[in-house]
Amino acid sequence: MLALAVPLLLLAAAGRGRAAAAGPGRDALREELLLSPLPAGDVAATFQFRTRWDADLPRGAVSHYRLFPKALGRLVAALGVRELHLALTQGFWRTQAWGQPPLQAPAGAELWVWFQPSVTDVDKAWKELSNILSGIFCASLNFIDATNTVTPTASFKPLGLANGTDHHLLRYAVLPREVVCTENLTPWKKLLPCGSKAGLAVLLKAERLFHSSYHSQAVHIRPICRDASCLAVSWELRQTLTVVFDTFSSGQGKKDWSLFKMFSRTLTDACPLASQSKVYVDISPKNKEKELLEVTPLPTSVYEAIVQGDKRSYAVYDLLSPSLFNTSRSLNVQFKWKRPEDSSEMPIPVLHAQRYVSGYGLQTGEISTLIYNTHPYRAFPVILLETVPWYLRLYVHTLTIITKGKENKPSYIHYQPAQDRRQPHLLEMLIQLPANSVTKISIQFERALLKWTEYPPDPNHGFYVGSSVLSALVPSIIAMKDMDVEESPLFTSLFPSSDGSSYFVRLYTEPLLVNLPTPDFSMPYNVICLTCTVVAVCYGSFYNLLTRTFHVEEPSRGGLAKWLANIIRKFRGVPPL
Amino acid sequence: MAAAEPSTGWVRAAAALLLGCCGTALSSSVQDQAEQFFRSGHTNNWAVLVCTSRFWFNYRHVANTLSVYRSVKRLGIPDSHIVLMLADDMACNPRNPKPATVFSHKNMELNVYGDDVEVDYRSYEVTVENFLRVLTGRIPPSTPRSKRLLSDDRSNILIYMTGHGGNGFLKFQDSEEITNVELADAFEQMWQKRRYNELLFIIDTCQGASMYERFYSPNIMALASSQVGEDSLSHQPDLGIGVHLMDRYTFYVLEFLEEIHPASQTNMNDLFQVCPKSLCVSTPGHRTDLFRRDPQNVLITDFFGSVRKVEITRETISLDRNIAGYESKLPKDELAREPRKYAEQLPVARIIHQKPKQKDWHPPGGFILGLWALIIMVFFKTYGIKHMKHIF
Numbered sequence: 001m002l003a004l005a006v007p008l009l010l011l012a013a014a015g016r017g018r019a020a021a022a023g024p025g026r027d028a029l030r031e032e033l034l035l036s037p038l039p040a041g042d043v044a045a046t047f048q049f050r051t052r053w054d055a056d057l058p059r060g061a062v063s064h065y066r067l068f069p070k071a072l073g074r075l076v077a078a079l080g081v082r083e084l085h086l087a088l089t090q091g092f093w094r095t096q097a098w099g100q101p102p103l104q105a106p107a108g109a110e111l112w113v114w115f116q117p118s119v120t121d122v123d124k125a126w127k128e129l130s131n132i133l134s135g136i137f138c139a140s141l142n143f144i145d146a147t148n149t150v151t152p153t154a155s156f157k158p159l160g161l162a163n164g165t166d167h168h169l170l171r172y173a174v175l176p177r178e179v180v181c182t183e184n185l186t187p188w189k190k191l192l193p194c195g196s197k198a199g200l201a202v203l204l205k206a207e208r209l210f211h212s213s214y215h216s217q218a219v220h221i222r223p224i225c226r227d228a229s230c231l232a233v234s235w236e237l238r239q240t241l242t243v244v245f246d247t248f249s250s251g252q253g254k255k256d257w258s259l260f261k262m263f264s265r266t267l268t269d270a271c272p273l274a275s276q277s278k279v280y281v282d283i284s285p286k287n288k289e290k291e292l293l294e295v296t297p298l299p300t301s302v303y304e305a306i307v308q309g310d311k312r313s314y315a316v317y318d319l320l321s322p323s324l325f326n327t328s329r330s331l332n333v334q335f336k337w338k339r340p341e342d343s344s345e346m347p348i349p350v351l352h353a354q355r356y357v358s359g360y361g362l363q364t365g366e367i368s369t370l371i372y373n374t375h376p377y378r379a380f381p382v383i384l385l386e387t388v389p390w391y392l393r394l395y396v397h398t399l400t401i402i403t404k405g406k407e408n409k410p411s412y413i414h415y416q417p418a419q420d421r422r423q424p425h426l427l428e429m430l431i432q433l434p435a436n437s438v439t440k441i442s443i444q445f446e447r448a449l450l451k452w453t454e455y456p457p458d459p460n461h462g463f464y465v466g467s468s469v470l471s472a473l474v475p476s477i478i479a480m481k482d483m484d485v486e487e488s489p490l491f492t493s494l495f496p497s498s499d500g501s502s503y504f505v506r507l508y509t510e511p512l513l514v515n516l517p518t519p520d521f522s523m524p525y526n527v528i529c530l531t532c533t534v535v536a537v538c539y540g541s542f543y544n545l546l547t548r549t550f551h552v553e554e555p556s557r558g559g560l561a562k563w564l565a566n567i568i569r570k571f572r573g574v575p576p577l
Numbered sequence: 578m579a580a581a582e583p584s585t586g587w588v589r590a591a592a593a594l595l596l597g598c599c600g601t602a603l604s605s606s607v608q609d610q611a612e613q614f615f616r617s618g619h620t621n622n623w624a625v626l627v628c629t630s631r632f633w634f635n636y637r638h639v640a641n642t643l644s645v646y647r648s649v650k651r652l653g654i655p656d657s658h659i660v661l662m663l664a665d666d667m668a669c670n671p672r673n674p675k676p677a678t679v680f681s682h683k684n685m686e687l688n689v690y691g692d693d694v695e696v697d698y699r700s701y702e703v704t705v706e707n708f709l710r711v712l713t714g715r716i717p718p719s720t721p722r723s724k725r726l727l728s729d730d731r732s733n734i735l736i737y738m739t740g741h742g743g744n745g746f747l748k749f750q751d752s753e754e755i756t757n758v759e760l761a762d763a764f765e766q767m768w769q770k771r772r773y774n775e776l777l778f779i780i781d782t783c784q785g786a787s788m789y790e791r792f793y794s795p796n797i798m799a800l801a802s803s804q805v806g807e808d809s810l811s812h813q814p815d816l817g818i819g820v821h822l823m824d825r826y827t828f829y830v831l832e833f834l835e836e837i838h839p840a841s842q843t844n845m846n847d848l849f850q851v852c853p854k855s856l857c858v859s860t861p862g863h864r865t866d867l868f869r870r871d872p873q874n875v876l877i878t879d880f881f882g883s884v885r886k887v888e889i890t891r892e893t894i895s896l897d898r899n900i901a902g903y904e905s906k907l908p909k910d911e912l913a914r915e916p917r918k919y920a921e922q923l924p925v926a927r928i929i930h931q932k933p934k935q936k937d938w939h940p941p942g943g944f945i946l947g948l949w950a951l952i953i954m955v956f957f958k959t960y961g962i963k964h965m966k967h968i969f
Contacts, residue, residue: 090669128719135721138695140702142720154928162920181669182677183696206692210669210677230916381925411929430928456701457631457750473923496919504922521752 027053027067029193029274031200032490034314036282037293038098039347041247041255041337042213045262046102047200048490049192049239054226057235058116067193067273068237071136076221076235079125079132082169083114083160084221088139090180091214091244092510095352100308100474102491103240105216106467106508109139109178114158115169126171138183144173147390148466150426153414155385155471159496160222161233174387176464176511180215182206188217191239199271199319200279203263204241214244220494228484238494258334266330270319279317280489281335284310295335300324305483307492309350309476309503314489350375350474351382351433355509357465359444362517365392368442369468369509373433375475380502381411381432382472384441388425388465390418391448391516398444401429403437420448433472447516455518465512473502617875619774620731622883624649624659627708629740629749631665631700636820637811639667640681641739641781641827643689648834649735653883660711660726662698664740664750674818681823681831683815697724705755712736713766730771735779735880739827742782744805745790761791768794775868777880781826783808786862798868798875800848802826803859810858825857839882845872 034046053068057076065073075081087105095101111130119125126149134141153167185206189196196204209215218240226232245262247253259266270277280303283293299315300323306312317324317333324331352372359365371382388394396415401408412430416423433439480500485493495504558577566576626649628642646661668679668690679690698707710716711726728734740747746754767773778799780788785801792799802809802824811821812828823831829852837843849863849872865872876882921927941949 131719132721135723138697138699138723140699143701153931157920157922157924159922160919161917163917165920179666179669179700181666182690182692183694183699186693186695206677207675211675225917225919230918233917381923383923383928411925412931430925457752471923495922 027051027055029067029271030276030490031271031274032276032278032280033200033203034102034280034282034489034491035257035333035335036102037257037335037337038244040097041251042098042244043257043262044098044101044214044242044244046491047204047239047241049201050490051193051237052224052234053237054232054234056233068235069191072191072219072221072237075129075132079129080116080119081113081125081129081221082116082162082223083158084111084129085113085159085218086111086133086137086141087216087218088137088178088180088184089214089216090210091212091216093214093216093244093508095349095507096354098244099347100349100351100505101242101507102308103216103218103242103494104506104508105218106174106176106469107511108174108176108464108466109141109180110172110174111141111144112156112170112172114162115171117164117166117169119169122169122171130173137187139178139180141175143175146422148175148387148424149173150387150416150424152385152426152428154412154428154430155383155469158222159220159494160224160236161230172387174466176466180217181210185209185217188219188239188241191219193273194271198269199274199277200267201271202267203259203265205263205265208250208263209241209243211250212243213246213249214242216243217241224485238490256334256336259332266332267319268330269325274320277319278489279319279331279333280314280491281317281333282312283315283335284312293335294338295333297327297331297333303489305488305492306476306478306480308505309474309478309480311478348374351470351472351505351507353470353507353509355468355512357512357514362447362515364444364446365514366398366442366444367465367512368440371431371433371439371441371470373435373437373439375435377435378475379432379434380473380475381430382470384427384429384431384468384470386425386427386468388418388427388445389463390420390422390424391450391463392425392445392465392514393418393448394425394427394443394445396427396443399427399441400443401431401439401441403434403439408432408439447514449517449519452519452521452524455521459516459518462513462515465514467508467511470507470509472505472507474505475502476500617733617775617870617879618731619733619879620884621728622654622658622733622735622880623726623728624654624735624737625662625711625726626659627662627703627736627738627740629664629703629738629747631750633665633667633670633672634820635665635740636667636679636818637823638739639663639665640679640689640823642737643679643694644681644823644827644831645737645779645834646694647689647691648831648837649881652834652837652878652881653839653885654881655883656695657723658883659695660698660724661694661696662703662708662711663696663700664703665700672819680815680818681828683813683822685815685817695723701750703750705749705753705759708749708755709759709763712763712772714770714772726772728772731774732772733775733777733880734773735777737779737781738788739781739824742780742784742788744784744787747780747782747788757788757791760788761793764792764797765794768796775879779830781809781824785809789864792864792867795867796869797864798845798872799864801862802852802857804862807859826852826859826861829856834877834881837877837881839878839885841876841878843877845875845877848877 030050032048036044038044051067055062057073058080062073062077076084087110089105089107092107093101093104111133113126113129115122115125127145130141130144150172151167151170152172156170156172157165185204189201189204192201194201196202220238220240222236223233224236226234245251247255251257251261281293281295283295295315300318300321301316302313303316304311304313317331319331350373353369355367355369357365357367369384373379401410408431410429410431414428416426418425431439480497480503482500483492497503562577569576626642626646628638630638642661642663646659649659667673668677675685677690678688681687681689714726716725738747742748746756748754764776773796775796778789778797781802784803784805784807786804789799789801810825812823812825814821833848833851852861854860
């Protein structure tokens, strides 16, 4: 029995050891959940699952996939993808009310990809990629084609390692009409190494996740440094899911939350394949007072860091530490607001934006974007990327940028006009935002009349204009130190930071819904009926008149009936017929 | 001779027993052969489930399709063999008071949407063209596998369609129709290309029987929820959701299918009787003249379930313990000579001084060329050729 026990122990030790360290050719999984309370009592939950694989995907003939999903690995290798970012979102992140998002995505589906320099026909690879992804994620990404793809020239720099940034290898497309539902969540969950059976993913139940104000799930693949010396490349797959629960629809109006109330599940264990599995709760004090939240059960530790330029503290629950599940089999993190409702001290984010369409009628209109810089003394530049479909014809001579009453000339402007049915409008501008100001950018457009076969089956719903993208380096209140990527939590290491004085943020504005002049689709039928009737009646009678021959007809003799009637009349003495 | 009699009696009894055994063995093999003749002989199952209606008030059509999807998945057909086409999204529709759910029974008893659903063709992708391409296999090469019907000549296919229909047509998304002639031709193409072994076609629309009138390919069995001139009616509204949840025919088919498990021996005749006129108000119809076998011998699971081949083995198989040796054979990663770095996210100076890439120069064509040719011609006509030396 001892002889049996020893190899078993060895195996167990080796197994645990293997899970902890990722040697060459190995992959490692880290999972994390961040719960951040928002002003007004809502709560945002961000899941991040990150698989790091120390292999050179594009080069090596890799055939043994362990934690990294094979579908995505083969995609990256076969199509020469350097970076892939796909996000499917339902709802809109209200930056003004909720603060700066850790990671935002526009409503609908967004896909942006950097290809390797070795790819010769980028458009063909892009089309194939969108088709394959539409099969993997059950989304209609096959509608991505030349009419909604653009090549940005200054935004969307690569988030991973990059040798050079030739923007011809970048493609960006957004489908604002895309619906996100359980059929997109199911394949997303199947890409996780533990599926939805163990670890943090047991909380992902569709019925609770879609009953929310904002639901965004994303997949990010990029190459990263393997270690601090950065001589070798590893591939990273991050799957993120952000959901915002509303106080009134999910919380029954009370400002206390728990994992069970949010997800109708609690955590029972960590994913056995994960090397790290943590839950962070944001307990940062607002306005330097005592803590905002009261958290139960007691956290394993408290983590303090400077995130998005501000000092924050988090209560950490480490699911892999043996002391956590000592008292109870399941972990149900509960937190309650300590102070009574106090809406006067809602923190305003430094950068937020708004976009709307104005005008009347179905001929012309105007798209206006308002960008707010609420920093008291620092000015910073922002790149605005707008993609407008070809059927809204922009008039660039009406583009005006006004800040504090004066005109603001952009430092860099790139405009690519649309070609009917081939290309959308692309407008990219680098604008300096002065401190404590509102910048209004407006441009007028004219609506086009589409061919009657180009209308979707429900044209009276309207047509969507995708969100515009704002990329900015926002100055941070407290300088950030360079942190080791492997030690810091995942929500701090998505954007590579260059220096600590500012942090990078990417915001999206609202999508717009615009009505195009819609024809009456029953008119072809009506015209055919009316024309045929008129032709039949007029031409038919005319034709009859022309071609009918007339001949005189002899009056008939009457026959037997007349003869009988005459006999009766003779008897009566009346003159005959 | 008293001693010989019991021995001959014993021999006679043994002979009789032996003959009896042979007889039963022979007859059982004959019975086996006869059963083989009545069995379908298919090796895999596919399902194509189509909902053709858009808009919130057609919630019941999506619920119909999802309840058939649910039954088919439960009885064993995997997602990779199901092509599910839903023309609109009801579960995450803003008007749905319970997001991510689609109910089939009132008081929200049964959520047919579930937690594990994969829709292959969504909203605007459900068109007549895509449907016919899926059936006939003439799909553009970049279509992913989950959107293809990869059936062969030993596949049994279940095709379920629901929506609004009329005499001889079925409406797709309120903007186009498919006629019964097109559908019959598509099935004939499938037969010519040997894309099915047997096909079961179920349709739940108004005047559904008109859709199967024109079929002419062999091995097709068809069921419809109403005859020509009749309307199929919906079952019950739910006051919480505000719309009708299911159609009557599919509701009773779902109740019938809930009783079936993968090993049931229920046959098609029971499916034909599933909804009498008292329950369904319309008269369901069926067509079996093109089908080779007798519906009595066709099991429900021939179409709604799937064939599973299970091999039980008792020997242990040892996986290769030489993983370490395998890993050493992986190609060594190329180490760069100098460290790589991340790109700067917003390099303002570089962006401002970026020169726009010159587009490739194309010679002028069309209008511009004609204009310049006209100008040059007029010039030389007016001033004569002798002035050319002053210009060039």
